[in-house]
Amino acid sequence: MFQSFDVSARPDAAAPRVARLRAWMAGEALDAYLVPRADAHQGEYVAPCDERLAYISGFTGSAGFAVILAARAAVFTDGRYKLQVRTQTDPQMFETVNWPSTGLADWLPGALPDGGRVGFDPMLHTERDLAPLRKLTGIELVPVANGVDAIWDDRPPPPVAPMFAYPDDLAGRSAADKRAEIARALTAEGVDSFVTSQPEAIAWLLNIRGNDIPRTPVAQAFAVIHADGQVDLICDPAKAAPVAGHLGAGVRILPTEVLIDHMAGLSGKVGYDEATCAVALVQALGEGVAITNPIALPQARKSAAEIAATREAHLRDGAAMVRFLRWLDRDRTPETTEIDVVRALEGFRRDTNALREISFETISGSGPNGAIVHYRVNTETNRTLDTDTVLLVDSGGQYVDGTTDVTRTVPLGQPPRHIAHAFTRVLQGMIAVSRARFPIGVAGAHLDALARAPLWAEHRDYDHGTGHGVGVYLGVHEGPVRISRISTLPLAPGMILSNEPGYYREGEYGIRIENLIVVEEAVRPEGGDDRDMLAFSTLTYVPIDRRLILNDLLSPDERRWIDGYHAEVQEKIGPRLDTDDRAWLDAMCAPL
Structure with a gap:
């Protein structure tokens, strides 16, 4: 059915929210804080609980980010949204920046000429995102807890919709066959396992679907596929319970609470996709290596x-x-x-x-x-x-x-x-x-x-x-x-x-x-x-x-x-x- 914009994303709501975020930043001794559109899975569409950019700025587009400073704030987005961002944000509160022609690494030195501490949630950014900022002189990137979550009193809960099996006759291949193909690719690459945080890739690989994301039939989860074809599926176990039999013995279900510890405990050479794997996961891997996502082309x-x-x-x-x-x-x-x-x-x-x-x-x-x-x-x-x-x-x-x-x-x-x-x-x-x-x-x-x-x-x-x-x-x-x-x-x-x-x-x-x-x-x-x-x-x-x-x-x-x-x-x-x-x-x- 038709859905109007959530009233929580109104432009006139931005000022008090930004003020609260700035107060939180002061408590963390931060000079700037990054608010991406992304969630921990780096997908285009996010669950209501992850609509942080819309909550803080009013902008509801599917690509972009905001940066909040003590006296300035800006929303960066591309040409698809140049008109939308103007109508959805308060021009007295937010500058609008044409991105990627002007990147954050281009803009930030002018906004913080003497450098400063820039906070970010390490579960919402990739190393590829942060690489240009790490090259800036005088800028210190500081991983912190999520500041928007800290002030979002009525934040919706994470989605808990159950997974369901996708028929093999429509997929054209069994999940076991797909897992074997990816395992062969890992062996050819010389890695022992591969970490993915992309729900679409996991849905394709395991022939499952879900209802965690509006308009996209996926379940939020993380996965590790090993060179022997075994898979560790990391998610809310209650969501995976309906498909446990469909997944079979080759898939082990682990709770989300063990995600970081599980990453740290992986042995051998562990591959990850630097475009989608969160900084927190990469740091937990320690000796992980960036490789081309082996699932992407077979899925495409x-x-x-x-x-x-x-x-x-x-x-x-x-x-x-x-x-x-x-x-x-x-x-x-x-x-x-x-x-x-x-x-x-x-x-x-x-x-x-x-x-x-x-x-x-x-x-x-x-x-x-x-x-x-x-x-x-x-x-x-x-x-x-x-x-x-x-x-x-x-x-x-x-x-x-x-x-x-x-x-x-x-x-x-x-x-x-x-x-x-x-x-x-x-x-x-x-x-x-x-x-x-x-x-x-x-x-x-x-x-x-x-x-x-x-x-x-x-x-x-x-x-x-x-x-x-x-x-x-x-x-x-x-x-x-x-x-x-x-x-x-x-x-x-x-x-x-x-x-x-x-x-x-x-x-x-x-x-x-x-x-x-x-x-x-x-x-x-x-x-x-x-x-x-x-x-x-x-x-x-x-x-x-x-x-x-x-x-x-x-x-x-x-x-x-x-x-x-x-x-x-x-x-x-x-x-x-x-x-x-x-x-x-x-x-x-x-x-x-």
Whole structure:
């Protein structure tokens, strides 16, 4: 259902909370204190008890951090949130800093010109996070207990939802088979065990799921996998009790209270991922060694069973999206609001009787709200749908057989030609990625420019990546694969990604078009070279609004792609609809 921002994250609540935090800092003899968005697992999404950044600043975005000094405070976040952070924080209390172009190591010397003691919670930061700060002269990094927790009187309790087994037939592999693969990788790496704090990795490895994190079906836990394939699962034992039989003798369950002592007691050469392993764990390991996460790539390369399952989930979700789009086009009223849109869309997904949860908070931005890349409507920002502009709707569902993520931008009334022009340029970028054929070894950074080229040609761009990895009944944002100018990981068959270029005009409108795609081996055309290449196969089948497409801007190949895509939408989704919805779909999918 629709969830508004928690009142505990109001900007006007920040001043007294920051004052209390500063009093705590004075008691600890600290000149600054770091408040990250992260929890102990370094995931993108956190439980309510770990929403410390929102509690202290009001900012609810999924990436960023704050630094509190005696007389200054700042929130650092990236281009996706440059508008959101301004609206959610008190400008009299917090400076906003464009990160990562300006890092904390760049900003802090000016804020503490004479140096000082900077406090941090060692369970919430990695060595990679802190490395630039350790190079600063005069700055002393001080591990301390969590200062926000110390002043958060009504902090929610940690989640205790029970774990549940994920079927082997949907996973395509047993947990024992996965554990054996990772064990072989550890042996090849020359390490005796590997520590992971990532719930998604543990869920994939052990074929389990949970309900500890909103919108992401994982259980918070830590794990150590040994080179013999045995696993130590460290969590609240009550959460793991329902899956004890499923886990089997190869998995030992230990309580969270022994986490640090267990890390300290591990023998042999212990590997960890420096991007996700907390400082406290690394220090407990003592002789640990940073290695490439051996779980990440096997998890990213989906099995044939996972791909088949998620295709069905996307078709089911596509039918729900078509019903929603028809409602939006035909049945909305002049009083329909952004919140009404969110509620209606979730209702159509729930009507499938298969939805477990939405996969993230639905983005429903009309007119200027659409220009806020990760806009989350609430009762204060909610607006009646504008006319003669566009509505951006980015949403997804969690089904037991797949995770979906789809964005469509639709016209409200008669948008001016310049909006349709921008929409068509974004569409051209999405088509370019969809049609890409590329050699083995090509990474997301190589393909990112394909999506941006039509916008670049007109001196335009967008401040987010073109695509992110997606799990199967796991995280809607799944690493390490991405389509982004900084992603050097080669793409490989089985990887599922989003393809979502966009364009945003601050104060006016936002445009984004998103399908999910999966990497597969390319079929060699007649006359092609004798070499292996890769391509993308589309998973998302939802019509792209033809009323915003300027045909005169498109090439013949681009028009053929759109007509072909819409023909597939009719073929795959049409049989799942009733007569009225099918008629609407046929009209929306008519050839250009």
